[in-house]
Amino acid sequence: xxxxxxxxxxxxxxxxxxxxxxxxxxxxxxxxxxxxxxxxxxxxxxxxxxxxxxxxxxxxxxxxxxxxxxxxxxxxxxxxxxxxxxxxxxxxxxxxxxxxxxxxxxxxxxxxxxxxxxxxxxxxxxxxxxxxxxxxxxxxxxxxxxxxxxxxxxxxxxxxxxxxxxxxxxxxxxxxxxxxxxxxxxxxxxxxxxxxxxxxxxxxxxxxxxxxxxxxxxx
Amino acid sequence: xxxxxxxxxxxxxxxxxxxxxxxxxxxxxxxxxxxxxxxxxxxxxxxxxxxxxxxxxxxxxxxxxxxxxxxxxxxxxxxxxxxxxxxxxxxxxxxxxxxxxxxxxxxxxxxxxxxxxxxxxxxxxxxxxxxxxxxxxxxxxxxxxxxxxxxxxxxxxxxxxxxxxxxxxxxxxxxxxxxxxxxxxxxxxxxxxxxxxxxxxxxxxxxxxxxxxxxxxxx
DNA sequence: ATTACTAATCATCGAGTAG
DNA sequence: TCTACTCGATGATTAGTAA
Numbered sequence: 042x043x044x045x046x047x048x049x050x051x052x053x054x055x056x057x058x059x060x061x062x063x064x065x066x067x068x069x070x071x072x073x074x075x076x077x078x079x080x081x082x083x084x085x086x087x088x089x090x091x092x093x094x095x096x097x098x099x100x101x102x103x104x105x106x107x108x109x110x111x112x113x114x115x116x117x118x119x120x121x122x123x124x125x126x127x128x129x130x131x132x133x134x135x136x137x138x139x140x141x142x143x144x145x146x147x148x149x150x151x152x153x154x155x156x157x158x159x160x161x162x163x164x165x166x167x168x169x170x171x172x173x174x175x176x177x178x179x180x181x182x183x184x185x186x187x188x189x190x191x192x193x194x195x196x197x198x199x200x201x202x203x204x205x206x207x208x209x210x211x212x213x214x215x216x217x218x219x220x221x222x223x224x225x226x227x228x229x230x231x232x233x234x235x236x237x238x239x240x241x242x243x244x245x246x247x248x249x250x251x252x253x254x255x256x257x258x259x260x
Numbered sequence: 261x262x263x264x265x266x267x268x269x270x271x272x273x274x275x276x277x278x279x280x281x282x283x284x285x286x287x288x289x290x291x292x293x294x295x296x297x298x299x300x301x302x303x304x305x306x307x308x309x310x311x312x313x314x315x316x317x318x319x320x321x322x323x324x325x326x327x328x329x330x331x332x333x334x335x336x337x338x339x340x341x342x343x344x345x346x347x348x349x350x351x352x353x354x355x356x357x358x359x360x361x362x363x364x365x366x367x368x369x370x371x372x373x374x375x376x377x378x379x380x381x382x383x384x385x386x387x388x389x390x391x392x393x394x395x396x397x398x399x400x401x402x403x404x405x406x407x408x409x410x411x412x413x414x415x416x417x418x419x420x421x422x423x424x425x426x427x428x429x430x431x432x433x434x435x436x437x438x439x440x441x442x443x444x445x446x447x448x449x450x451x452x453x454x455x456x457x458x459x460x461x462x463x464x465x466x467x468x469x470x471x472x473x474x475x476x477x478x479x
Numbered sequence: 480a481t482t483a484c485t486a487a488t489c490a491t492c493g494a495g496t497a498g
Numbered sequence: 499t500c501t502a503c504t505c506g507a508t509g510a511t512t513a514g515t516a517a
Contacts, residue, residue, distance in 0.1 A: 042263075043509085043510075044261075044263020044264070044266065045511085051341065051344065054344045055340070055343060057351065059344070060351040060401050061351065061397055061398070061401040062397055066480085066481065066482090067483085068480090068481075068482095076512090077512050077513080078481090078482085078483095078512095079482095079483075079511075079512060079513080080510080082482060082483050082484095083483080085482095086483080098482080099481095100481090101480065101481065102481070102482095116345070119341040119342070119344070119345055121274070122334065122337060122338040122341055125273045125274055125278070125334060125338070126335070130276065130279070132279050182279075185278075185331075262490085262491080264491080264492090286501065286502085287499090287501095295492075295493085296493045297501085297502095298493060298494080298501095298502075298503090299491075299492055299493070301500095301502050301503090302492085304501095305502080317500090317501080318500095319499090319500090320499065320500065321499090321500070321501095322500090
């Protein structure tokens with residue numbers, strides 16, 4: 042399929058033409074997609090020819106609906122991208138150990154989080170988190186993690202306070218089994234919180250400023 | 261961006277070129293993408309020119325890595341599709357208020373339905389339904405709803421009569437929290453039944469023939 | 480105003496082939 | 499073997515314009 046046809050089909054879907062006929066004109070679509078009115082006209086004809094959209098002309102403009110086949114075509118594209126960003130291999134992030142504000146320990150003391158982390162870690166988590174500030178390259182990888190789903194841990198309410206959903210990734214920090222934990226919603230974190238069965242500072246002899254390397258599995 | 265360049269960039273990303281340099285040849289890529297070796301060569305040059313990939317030639321082939329910009333370009337595409345399938349699953353149906361035959365009120369008086377609706381609505385439902393006759397465009401949207409599952413409410417038997425399963429969709433009618441309710445089985449309805457915590461006719465000052473707009477969420 | 484035809488222009492592709 | 503050039507063919511895009 043031509044690149045423009047696909048882009049137009051996607052644009053139509055975004056406008057809600059999946060659920061209902063939408064009123065459009067070739068000129069208005071041209072403006073949105075960034076092509077000429079003529080190109081849109083041709084593209085619509087091609088899309089119709091391939092059975093990806095249905096059209097009915099109106100006095101001023103036309104009504105367009107994406108067909109079942111059109112939705113299927115878009116879904117195929119979607120899953121191709123999904124595979125890239127959601128499917129897991131491992132990435133390695135390096136950074137330096139930093140001091141947090143004790144938040145990690147507080148959250149780890151909540152039963153709702155603690156039990157779930159124990160399940161994923163396969164052992165009782167140590168009662169504190171190690172904060173790692175990734176270096177420049179690592180920041181990108183962190184953004185990558187933010188986009189992934191990870192092991193979801195649902196939120197809960199305790200003592201009148203709301204604890205949002207978090208997510209965990211299996212990881213290895215200097216060879217030690219661990220979990221990287223972050224809120225499910227918040228994007229663009231700049232610090233990595235690592236949970237393990239042991240006190241990582243003691244076990245790995247880390248101080249603030251120590252360089253560490255973390256291999257994260259995105260499963 | 262050309263359709264081929266994007267497809268190739270996506271393919272490279274799928275092969276893991278986001279996290280590390282990967283060894284490829286133009287011929288091998290050609291096989292995967294379904295283009296000629298020459299086209300791949302050109303496309304790689306274009307991608308490099310736009311700063312979407314980094315390349316380093318090797319004795320037999322080359323090493324390719326998708327750059328930050330390349331990942332951003334892919335993410336942009338990805339979120340465009342994501343919007344279609346994950347986020348934008350609300351449809352708006354407009355129509356005019358009509359008079360029903362009191363069926364809604366009768367069904368709402370049945371405990372089996374009433375309790376379930378209370379659960380989904382989050383409040384005790386008012387003892388009547390508002391009937392809305394969708395306009396021409398809306399009819400199709402309604403068909404779309406018929407196809408969806410919605411919140412299922414099982415059927416039951418009461419006083420020797422059988423009450424079939426129904427389904428509900430969270431909705432907003434002119435900003436008021438409500439539910440759109442319909443039988444699970446029957447297809448091709450031509451009337452929308454809306455349930456809310458309040459008497460919608462009074463609250464929204466509606467009469468037969470009033471135009472209303474309903475935003476239905478298909479969760 | 481809107482669609483879509485025609486013709487000209489421009490990009491893209493694949494074959495052949497040089498480096 | 500591999501990359502990337504040239505060239506002719508094919509396809510895509512646009513301007514102009516008719517309906």
